[in-house]
Amino acid sequence: xxxxxxxxxxxxxxxxxxxxxxxxxxxxxxxxxxxxxxxxxxxxxxxxxxxxxxxxxxxxxxxxxxxxxxxxxxxxxxxxxxxxxxxxxxxxxxxxxxxxxxxxxxxxxxxxxxxxxxxxxxxxxxxxxxxxxxxxxxxxxxxxxxxxxxxxxxxxxxxxxxxxxxxxxxxxxxxxxxxxxxxxxxxxxxxxxxxxxxxxxxxxxxxxxxxxxxxxxxxxxxxxxxxxxxxxxxxxxxxxxxxxxxxxxxxxxxxxxxxxxxxxxxxxxxxxxxxxxxxxxxxxxxxxxxxxxxxxxxxxxxxxxxxxxxxxxxxxxxxxxxxxxxxxxxxxxxxxxxxxxxxxxxxxxxxxxxxxxxxxxxxxxxxxxxxxxxxxxxxxxxxxxxxxxxxxxxxxxxxxxxxxxxxxxxxxxxxxxxxxxxxxxxxxxxxxxxxxxxxxxxxxxxxxxxxxxxxxxxxxxxxxxxxxxxxxxxxxxxxxxxxxxxxxxxxxxxxxxxxxxxxxxxxxxxxxxxxxxxxxxxxxxxxxxxxxxxxxxxxxxxxxxxxxxxxxxxxxxxxxxxxxxxxxxxxxxxxxxxxxxxxxxxxxxxxxxxxxxxxxxxxxxxxxxxxxxxxxxxxxxxxxxxxxxxxxxxxxx
Amino acid sequence: xxxxxxxxxxxxxxxxxxxxxxxxxxxxxxxxxxxxxxxxxxxxxxxxxxxxxxxxxxxxxxxxxxxxxxxxxxxxxxxxxxxxxxxxxxxxxxxxxxxxxxxxxxxxxxxxxxxxxxxxxxxxxxxxxxxxxxxxxxxxxxxxxxxxxxxxxxxxxxxxxxxxxxxxxxxxxxxxxxxxxxxxxxxxxxxxxxxxxxxxxxxxxxxxxxxxxxxxxxxxxxxxxxxxxxxxxxxxxxxxxxxxxxxxxxxxxxxxxxxxxxxxxxxxxxxxxxxxxxxxxxxxxxxxxxxxxxxxxxxxxxxxxxxxxxxxxxxxxxxxxxxxxxxxxxxxxxxxxxxx
Numbered sequence: 011x012x013x014x015x016x017x018x019x020x021x022x023x024x025x026x027x028x029x030x031x032x033x034x035x036x037x038x039x040x041x042x043x044x045x046x047x048x049x050x051x052x053x054x055x056x057x058x059x060x061x062x063x064x065x066x067x068x069x070x071x072x073x074x075x076x077x078x079x080x081x082x083x084x085x086x087x088x089x090x091x092x093x094x095x096x097x098x099x100x101x102x103x104x105x106x107x108x109x110x111x112x113x114x115x116x117x118x119x120x121x122x123x124x125x126x127x128x129x130x131x132x133x134x135x136x137x138x139x140x141x142x143x144x145x146x147x148x149x150x151x152x153x154x155x156x157x158x159x160x161x162x163x164x165x166x167x168x169x170x171x172x173x174x175x176x177x178x179x180x181x182x183x184x185x186x187x188x189x190x191x192x193x194x195x196x197x198x199x200x201x202x203x204x205x206x207x208x209x210x211x212x213x214x215x216x217x218x219x220x221x222x223x224x225x226x227x228x229x230x231x232x233x234x235x236x237x238x239x240x241x242x243x244x245x246x247x248x249x250x251x252x253x254x255x256x257x258x259x260x261x262x263x264x265x266x267x268x269x270x271x272x273x274x275x276x277x278x279x280x281x282x283x284x285x286x287x288x289x290x291x292x293x294x295x296x297x298x299x300x301x302x303x304x305x306x307x308x309x310x311x312x313x314x315x316x317x318x319x320x321x322x323x324x325x326x327x328x329x330x331x332x333x334x335x336x337x338x339x340x341x342x343x344x345x346x347x348x349x350x351x352x353x354x355x356x357x358x359x360x361x362x363x364x365x366x367x368x369x370x371x372x373x374x375x376x377x378x379x380x381x382x383x384x385x386x387x388x389x390x391x392x393x394x395x396x397x398x399x400x401x402x403x404x405x406x407x408x409x410x411x412x413x414x415x416x417x418x419x420x421x422x423x424x425x426x427x428x429x430x431x432x433x434x435x436x437x438x439x440x441x442x443x444x445x446x447x448x449x450x451x452x453x454x455x456x457x458x459x460x461x462x463x464x465x466x467x468x469x470x471x472x473x474x475x476x477x478x479x480x481x482x483x484x485x486x487x488x489x490x491x492x493x494x495x496x497x498x499x500x501x502x503x504x505x506x507x508x509x510x511x512x513x514x515x516x517x518x519x520x521x522x523x524x525x526x527x528x529x530x531x532x533x534x535x536x537x538x539x540x541x542x543x544x545x546x547x548x549x550x551x552x553x554x555x556x557x558x559x560x561x562x563x564x565x566x567x568x569x570x571x572x573x574x575x576x577x578x579x580x581x582x583x584x585x586x587x588x589x590x591x592x593x594x595x596x597x598x599x600x601x602x603x604x605x606x607x608x609x610x611x612x613x614x615x616x617x618x619x620x621x622x623x624x625x626x627x628x629x630x631x632x633x634x635x636x637x638x639x640x641x642x643x644x645x646x647x
Numbered sequence: 648x649x650x651x652x653x654x655x656x657x658x659x660x661x662x663x664x665x666x667x668x669x670x671x672x673x674x675x676x677x678x679x680x681x682x683x684x685x686x687x688x689x690x691x692x693x694x695x696x697x698x699x700x701x702x703x704x705x706x707x708x709x710x711x712x713x714x715x716x717x718x719x720x721x722x723x724x725x726x727x728x729x730x731x732x733x734x735x736x737x738x739x740x741x742x743x744x745x746x747x748x749x750x751x752x753x754x755x756x757x758x759x760x761x762x763x764x765x766x767x768x769x770x771x772x773x774x775x776x777x778x779x780x781x782x783x784x785x786x787x788x789x790x791x792x793x794x795x796x797x798x799x800x801x802x803x804x805x806x807x808x809x810x811x812x813x814x815x816x817x818x819x820x821x822x823x824x825x826x827x828x829x830x831x832x833x834x835x836x837x838x839x840x841x842x843x844x845x846x847x848x849x850x851x852x853x854x855x856x857x858x859x860x861x862x863x864x865x866x867x868x869x870x871x872x873x874x875x876x877x878x879x880x881x882x883x884x885x886x887x888x889x890x891x892x893x894x895x896x897x898x899x900x901x902x903x904x905x906x907x908x909x910x911x912x913x914x915x916x917x918x919x920x921x922x923x924x925x926x927x928x929x930x931x932x933x934x935x936x937x938x939x940x941x942x943x944x945x946x947x948x949x950x951x952x953x954x955x956x957x958x959x960x961x962x963x964x965x966x967x968x969x970x971x972x973x974x975x976x977x978x979x980x981x982x983x984x985x986x987x
Binding site for chain 1: 662691730894921922948
């Protein structure tokens, strides 16, 4: 039993709760089909003469292919086609080439060497699945085993074997500059010297299977007009379509992909491995072909949530304020890039968690090892570092002898705080979540923690005391073959640079509607225009929300719909916080840590400068020879 | 020999949508001859309810009853481009595209109705029950069905709309990591109660209390299923699951659900959920997409609760009975930390 309550009393003044369809517990459009077994998933599409595909896979972590003998397999009953690497027209890809991120590093069928156990080198199409399995077993491969590396930090040693020839240093190349992604905010080295306590920890997440009920697969068949239809379990229809078109060097107009109803994904169905092989099988045999994983392949060959190792180091004051936080992170990407390098940037933007910490530094490495490539899974790039951060927060709370929830509320980010990725926080609600759950679980909080809220107190006082950022240029691409990975982000850095605090670049928001007719009437959006501070926070009189009690009541009146038929717009956006009525200031909470002491001589954050003009323009749509015609495949060298 | 009770806390935020943008979604909406609306997408329903939430969004934006809207997805010949269902982007990106498409179709619908009623389209409103009426004079009205028939068979007009939503791509700074990662964040805080058996190392989660801030619960039941399922997955990640039990070594890998451990129905703990809604400025009706973030706070909360129960810090996942017993051995027995 899971009782659920909707706390409509919180943030009531920012919402219109009287919408016609939104918010209703409407029954799912597809549920009757699901519960009566009538819904058609990709594997429910039947074709006469359907052929089956199975792959020949590497039994080794790392090996060169000396020779492949398929003569016995070719003579076996039912075998219709043996698909070799040279049958794949453009047999090299990286998934995010579709958004111009990273270099092609993975073959659909590997031709010269394998870098993980289970890597496919041949695909065999036969009349029955059993015949395809038997033929796969009859293929003889002469393997030359190579030294392999499975641990991320072993892979970063100067003499480690090269896992992925495109990235010979066993790390993804970031921005053509570094072997890791940096985050630099404030001055951690100075802050650690000022801290009352240093708290350190190391955290490890192991690989995890997405475990959908329906394993990954696709059925492709020749269609009219020289096209192919492909029924697929993909989580991303056009991603798979684009990847297929690129690998097979085929115009996307010849591909007709059908999906949309998937038996669970959780991130494991974006890698687009089945669709190109099934379409290639259909093209080479002229018959419908199904390629699907069995459960063991799903668990061992299918890309898992990758392992991550994180080291954290906090500088903490006696009152519980965290003034510095350092990360060193290692993503185990497996043998190829897929999406790991990208998730690292997402993870870096997430640091240091939902807290306002004035000094943050991080180095995160995307590391190649001889294991199954990793891919997305629910919480990709975030889950493991959140595990690290939140275990670490409890260690900090124990160090300073504070209630762990109060420690979070004290350090929680609020509207108007500058985040470590240099954008001003808005629309925050961490404090309220902490307060509500403490109340539900019967955990008493101090009046100061109960009285805090996300709308006020941000961007002022000690929360805004962000020093100039110290930068470094350590860890350039290739350097690592001569050095060990430093224990701390600034380790090994000899030169320091300085960057002003605050936003340098431009905040990116959604593209405007292309036509005014597409712009929804402001009275119909259902919520107030954000009260967040979009630019420089203006410290001023702010209202403190009342303490959380049962039930919670916020001062501004809840949304009042106009009587039906009234000619006025029905929703008036709430005024920005500075324009709100400022009632008498409530008594300042007792513990000093929660107060907003303005340190003498402290200056507010530096004013945002002129929009950043990058040295190199963002590369888009540049034609690259040898790539299919409709894909803009720049290499971000 | 002894069952130790423990309680752990964790809180998180979560970025909604593909990091650094560059991930468009498109939608097409058109009316059938009798005034029902088809929404053509290529979004994927993974079981999370993509078809249903886009249907509600389309009905709300059009101002028509949900029974008159149907979502067709995903056929690449008819559904326009969408990046896919991942990164908690489905509701945010596709929801916005559907709003834009439905808004354009609504404008065409109101203009066609205005011609029939011989009034200004700006003076018209929908009642959400299939009628278009004059503001302040609901007796003067026309049904959506009659409007669609008139538009298509008398006026020669299509009641249709196009929508696209894109956060333009940007980059992270190589030296500072400065970036615009996403435009909105969801939040959660969670308390886990559990018991640890110091003889077997067995952990039983007994209760979960949680608060999830989701911007807006676009469909209360779909939010509930996500939060319950996500918490189950969080417990599973914390205590049971890995494909490589001796990571980084690759031995004893599971090959099926007999070998791959996950909690069964009997292991699901009571879970008391509170949903908070602080609408995000650029999200469809403020909704942020709870799908991914709901599992995240469970993992550290479980680890913190185990420490609270027996004084063993397990910083490596999953927290198996073996790791707990080794920790107890190293500590010379359980050292409960007292009530939170």
